[in-house]
Structure formats: structure tokens, C-alpha cells
Amino acid sequence: MKNFEPVSLINAAEALEEFKHDFVPQSFDDYLGQSELKQKLYVYTTAAKARNEALDHMLLFGPPGLGKTTLSQIMAQVLQVQIKICSGPMLERTGDLVAILSGLESRDILFIDEIHRMPRAIEEVLYSAMEHFCVDVIIGQGPGAKTVNLPIAPFTLIGATTKSGMLSAPLRSRFGIIERLEFYSETELSLIVLQSAQFLKISIDPQSALKIANCARGTPRIAKKILRRVRDFAQVNNHNLATPALVDQALIFLGLDQDGLSHLDNVLLRKMLNNFGGGPVGLETLASILGEDSETIEEVYEPYLMRKGFLERTSRGRQIPAAAQTYLRKKFFGQQTAF
Numbered sequence: 001m002k003n004f005e006p007v008s009l010i011n012a013a014e015a016l017e018e019f020k021h022d023f024v025p026q027s028f029d030d031y032l033g034q035s036e037l038k039q040k041l042y043v044y045t046t047a048a049k050a051r052n053e054a055l056d057h058m059l060l061f062g063p064p065g066l067g068k069t070t071l072s073q074i075m076a077q078v079l080q081v082q083i084k085i086c087s088g089p090m091l092e093r094t095g096d097l098v099a100i101l102s103g104l105e106s107r108d109i110l111f112i113d114e115i116h117r118m119p120r121a122i123e124e125v126l127y128s129a130m131e132h133f134c135v136d137v138i139i140g141q142g143p144g145a146k147t148v149n150l151p152i153a154p155f156t157l158i159g160a161t162t163k164s165g166m167l168s169a170p171l172r173s174r175f176g177i178i179e180r181l182e183f184y185s186e187t188e189l190s191l192i193v194l195q196s197a198q199f200l201k202i203s204i205d206p207q208s209a210l211k212i213a214n215c216a217r218g219t220p221r222i223a224k225k226i227l228r229r230v231r232d233f234a235q236v237n238n239h240n241l242a243t244p245a246l247v248d249q250a251l252i253f254l255g256l257d258q259d260g261l262s263h264l265d266n267v268l269l270r271k272m273l274n275n276f277g278g279g280p281v282g283l284e285t286l287a288s289i290l291g292e293d294s295e296t297i298e299e300v301y302e303p304y305l306m307r308k309g310f311l312e313r314t315s316r317g318r319q320i321p322a323a324a325q326t327y328l329r330k331k332f333f334g335q336q337t338a339f
Helices: 013-022 035-051 068-079 094-102 118-134 184-200 206-213 220-238 242-253 263-276 283-290 294-307 321-335
Strands: 059-060 083-087 107-115 134-139 146-151 156-161 177-178 313-315 316-318
Touching: 035 068, 035 083, 059 068, 068 083, 068 107, 068 156, 083 283, 094 118, 118 134, 118 156, 184 220, 206 220, 206 242, 206 316, 263 283, 263 294, 263 313, 263 321, 283 294, 283 316, 294 313
Parallel strands: 059 156, 059 177, 083 107, 107 156
Antiparallel strands: 134 146, 313 316
């Protein structure tokens, strides 16, 4: 019987850094949020373990920071198999992928992050590996070259992506399980903050945790980052006690307001109100005024503002909805709303 190693990392410096600073759930019970998805994954992993089979290939997609890697690690724990983690852009040569696949043991998990950025040549090697558990290896060069069919152990590929639409149809069709991770509620995020606070050895009450959750944009990774900065602020001021008043001061220090908006979010909305009466205004015009490129505005700022109802896209450009304009004019030009 092979030695059980719950996690083996390949090209995963970011994941190692995350382990160092954050609480990492080891079971579905420890993992907070994504209740419906957790129930599905529990059924899939428990059934596969009972049959002593490899879990079906799985695609997890959704915005960054929602826990795709963590869920994959938990599934490896439940199945009691190894998980090897790599990133799509790091797989530059087919030989790299063949080496990883040939090193997998039966039922092991190969996790590929940002799988949509994987080179097409690498993707084509995966086709036979996923379906028939074998890869074709070319030995030699020129006229004397020959193809050898190399069998590999039955394994599970878990692909993670923030842009599922960029996956090719042949690759997407080979995943037996396709699941989406949703943004977290503020209540779920506050529980995650309380859980992480114990790991970070900082005292925080539920009210303060909820204040941090309100600024986390529905994303656990952001909530944990804010908590670490609040811990820094608390250590400098009062020795690891995050009171509501201190959290308010820390959030202001970090440039976050009661709506979870950053300084640049507020600048964008204020410019739209001041200069264009709330819009509509073109994306390139906004980019010029803010000194940001249009892609950054479109991918970093707009999604959260649209989810909060502060911004909408129309055929004529971006604009602030009428109901939001009333609130924002009061916020920017009238009495400020307190935390």
C-alpha cells in the first residue's frame, strides 16, 4: 500500500503561500459556504471511494478566490489519494504533462488551475489520457521516429477556470462533472472571518467580522486578506483585539467604505455623477478620466459595482441606475452613512 500524502504541490508557490497565512479546511465540515455544491461533491467522492474507483473528471469554474483549489484538496482527503497541483500556463511542453501523468498512481487527482490558458498541444495530449488512460509518446526524430502508446494509471483531472467559455468544446465535453462556484453571502463570509481569526490568533466579535464581510466582495480570499490587514492594525494599536471601532478605523485606513467600495470605485462613480450626470458614458472615456486601461475597469471594477446595483451596461455606454444615483448623491455630496 502506498504512503498517504494528502497534498503534493507542483509549481504552486502561491498555494504554498496561502497555506502559510490562512486556515485551510481539511474536510467538507470545515469548509464554510457553497452548501449545495458541497453536498454534490460529498456524494460524488463518497460513491467513488465506495467503488474504489477514480472520481470522474471534474471542471470547477467561477470567479477567482472562491475556493476551487481548497475543495479539490478536500476531495483528495476524502478519497485518501494524492493530489498534484499545477497551472495551465506552466505546462509549456507535452513532455512536462506526460511526466506528471506517468507519475500518478491509481485514483490520484491532477489539479490544473487556469486550465483555459493551457497550450493547445498540451490539451490534445489530455484527450486520450482522460478517456483511455494512455498517452502517445514520440520516440526518436526524423524518419526513424516512432509512436509508443504509454498506459497511465486511472486518475481524476480537476480543471479550475475563471473563464469556462474559453475552454475548447472537445476538452469541455470530456469532463463528467461540471460545477460552478457562487459568490458568498455576507453571513457566510463573516463565519469564515471568525474561523480564520482563530487560526491567526486574533480576537474578533461577530459584529466586527460582519463589517469585514461587507467589504469582501463576496470572496473568501478578499475577506482573509482584509482580516490580515486588520490584524496588523490591531497589533500596532491594542494587541490583537479587533473591536468594532478598531475595524472601522482599519477599513478607513485601507480605503474601504461601508459599501465595500474601494477608493477607485468611489472615484469612478463620483466622476460619472459629476461629469456625466450619472451616464451613459463610454468605457474608453472612463478609462481616460481615471488613468486606467479599459480592460482593468471592465474586469476589476465593473463586476462588483454591477452586482451592488451601482452600475449598469447599456448599448450607449455605462450608467448609474436612477435608484443608485439618489443614494450615491447623498453619500458623496450629502450626509455620509456611518459604518
